[in-house]
Amino acid sequence: MSLNYVLVVSAPVYGRQASLSAYRFAQAVIEQGHTLTRVFFYQDGVSNASSLTVPANDEFDLVAAWQALSSEHGVELETCVAAALRRGQISDDEAKQHALPTSNMAKGFTQAGLGGLSESLLTADRVVQF
Template sequence: MNYCLVVNGPVYGTQTSRSAYLFANALIEKGHTLKGVFFYQDGVNNGSALTVPANDEFDLVAAWQSLAQKHNVRLETCVAAALRRGIVSEAEQQLHQLSNSNLAQGFEQTGLGSLAESLLTQDRVVQF
């Protein structure tokens, strides 16, 4: 089956994002296809290039990046939710004439239309 995940929880502070990551790996191990992960609300913080966990903590941003690269999974952050939380792509940096961008490599900023498309085209959408 083809899956899409929606992650609303922050990168750290709750178990939500880590649970979504573990679920994503389990899907792939069972032979399912994970087309994409849509990060919404506080979940957009998973796409920050400025997240620096302690040396003895799991680096969830790097884990998402590795999963996406290894299994061809799209990592999308909602552009409106991301901008409100200070997660800015290079394109948005230029558009809003900001001094920096901080969207992690491998993530892209999209609108809710991308999520709507996944809702219509994937076999299952699971929200965390």
């Protein structure tokens, strides 16, 4: 039986293991034949969407990995807009709205409110938070 999963990632892109564990869990969900519809990045997890993250040459590029997962499997990558703005994670739309000179959101990520997450929670068979 195939299940529909949604992940909530609250940990920063680097400095803790949780975001990498979430990514590996996402891969496993897909490999097992389940559906992963959305990854919602909340609190410090919004840093996973930064286009300004530059890992060392010998480190895993987690931002690029999330982008590849999204493009290959149609997984939506959403950041909480309020959490993102507080942490300086800015989309093109938010940069325009707040008259900021630029954005720093990596391609493939979007910003959404908690309403989008709430909707996902109602339709998912399983929600896993990291």
